[in-house]
Amino acid sequence: MAFTYTSEVSTFGNKKIATGTYTSAAGSTGGDIITGLDSIGYFNTDCEVSQAGTVTKATRANGTVTVLSVANEIGTWFAIGN
Numbered sequence: 001m002a003f004t005y006t007s008e009v010s011t012f013g014n015k016k017i018a019t020g021t022y023t024s025a026a027g028s029t030g031g032d033i034i035t036g037l038d039s040i041g042y043f044n045t046d047c048e049v050s051q052a053g054t055v056t057k058a059t060r061a062n063g064t065v066t067v068l069s070v071a072n073e074i075g076t077w078f079a080i081g082n
Contacts, residue, residue, distance in 0.1 A: 003031025003067075005077075015041075019078040022067060030056075030068040037063040037081040047075040 006020040018035040022045075040060045045067060047056055056075065057068040065079065 002026050003028045005031075005033045007033065007036055009036040015080055016082060017078060017080050019076070021074070021076050022069075024067075024069050024071060024073045027071045029071050030066065033065045033067060033077065035063050035065060035079045035081075037079055039063065040065065040079045040081040042080040043077070044079075045075055045077040047073050 002025045003022065004025070005022040007018055008020060009016055009018045016037055018037050020033070022033060024030055039062060043058055043060050043065055045056050045058055047069070056073065059066045
């Protein structure tokens with residue numbers, strides 16, 4: 001089981017925005033995304049290719065987001081914070 005992600009952080013005014021993609025492969029149903037932010041005020045995710053109508057659940061603590069998805073999902077994410 002493998003959960004992988006990409007992350008890029010940019011500054012927008014007095015906030016930072018982290019964006020990237022994630023892949024739950026080989027039967028994986030999610031994992032942790034270390035966003036590069038110290039705190040997250042807003043987070044959103046959208047499944048892309050494999051599960052176009054699936055709702056993905058995410059919980060956040062400090063700068064890390066735990067994504068819970070269906071198996072083999074591919075999607076994008078973004079977070080706004082500091």
